[in-house]
Amino acid sequence: KQEVTQIPAALSVPEGENLVLNCSFTDSAIYNLQWFRQDPGKGLTSLLLIQSSQREQTSGRLNASLDKSSGRSTLYIAASQPGDSATYLCAGEAELIFGQGTTLQVKP
Amino acid sequence: EPEVTQTPSHQVTQMGQEVILRCVPISNHLYFYWYRQILGQKVEFLVSFYNNEISEKSEIFDDQFSVERPDGSNFTLKIRSTKLEDSAMYFCASRDSDSLYGYTFGSGTRLTVV
Numbered sequence: 001k002q003e004v005t006q007i008p009a010a011l012s013v014p015e016g017e018n019l020v021l022n023c024s025f026t027d028s029a030i031y032n033l034q035w036f037r038q039d040p041g042k043g044l045t046s047l048l049l050i051q052s053s054q055r056e057q058t059s060g061r062l063n064a065s066l067d068k069s070s071g072r073s074t075l076y077i078a079a080s081q082p083g084d085s086a087t088y089l090c091a092g093e094a095e096l097i098f099g100q101g102t103t104l105q106v107k108p
Numbered sequence: 109e110p111e112v113t114q115t116p117s118h119q120v121t122q123m124g125q126e127v128i129l130r131c132v133p134i135s136n137h138l139y140f141y142w143y144r145q146i147l148g149q150k151v152e153f154l155v156s157f158y159n160n161e162i163s164e165k166s167e168i169f170d171d172q173f174s175v176e177r178p179d180g181s182n183f184t185l186k187i188r189s190t191k192l193e194d195s196a197m198y199f200c201a202s203r204d205s206d207s208l209y210g211y212t213f214g215s216g217t218r219l220t221v222v
Contacts, residue, residue, distance in 0.1 A: 031207075034210045034211060036213075041218075042216075043199060043213050043215035044199065044213040045213075046210055046211065046212065046213070049207075049209060051207070089151065091151070095141070095153050095156055095164050096141070096143070096153060096211055097153065098151040098153075099150070100150045101150075
């Protein structure tokens with residue numbers, strides 16, 4: 001049974017810092033991996049999708065990598081801004097199994 | 109940009125009552141899902157639906173739950189006799205057949221059972 005773990009559970013950084021969020025999964029037969037953002041009390045906004053055959057994806061200040069052999073994915077956020085404050089979730093297919101999230105606070 | 113639409117955004121119901129949560133997936137998507145998130149906890153998979161039948165379901169999805177695609181656009185989750193512990197945010201999601209863009213989630217229905 002696939003299990004997804006995210007470290008750290010919470011992170012507080014000053015504005016402008018570069019940061020890395022970690023996601024690990026137990027079953028290397030994972031298909032795709034998707035990163036989401038969730039604001040308090042809100043839905044899930046897709047940030048990046050890394051398909052099975054890919055190793056990384058980039059969108060603006062975000063870069064996500066996937067290493068299936070080690071069971072890890074990372075989300076890199078460059079030059080963090082207060083608007084980046086949210087909970088970041090990773091989830092692996094099939095049937096999207098979620099980690100518990102990393103709650104990020106970026107202080108101005 | 110195509111969206112998954114969920115209604116209502118918030119539903120309050122008495123324990124033991126039936127509730128139906130509604131979703132309109134993206135029109136050309138073929139795979140549909142329900143997830144739930146109890147306050148402060150992980151997002152949990154409930155059920156996946158493809159070709160008018162359930163393809164996978166979790167242990168949470170017991171006989172109290174059912175899903176239906178009553179027409180070409182709607183996808184519903186029914187809880188027959190709600191319990192206090194069913195209080196959660198329920199998310200609908202859909203994806204295309206090749207998962208080119210991953211899963212798209214709706215904004216959720218907050219269900220409160222009193």
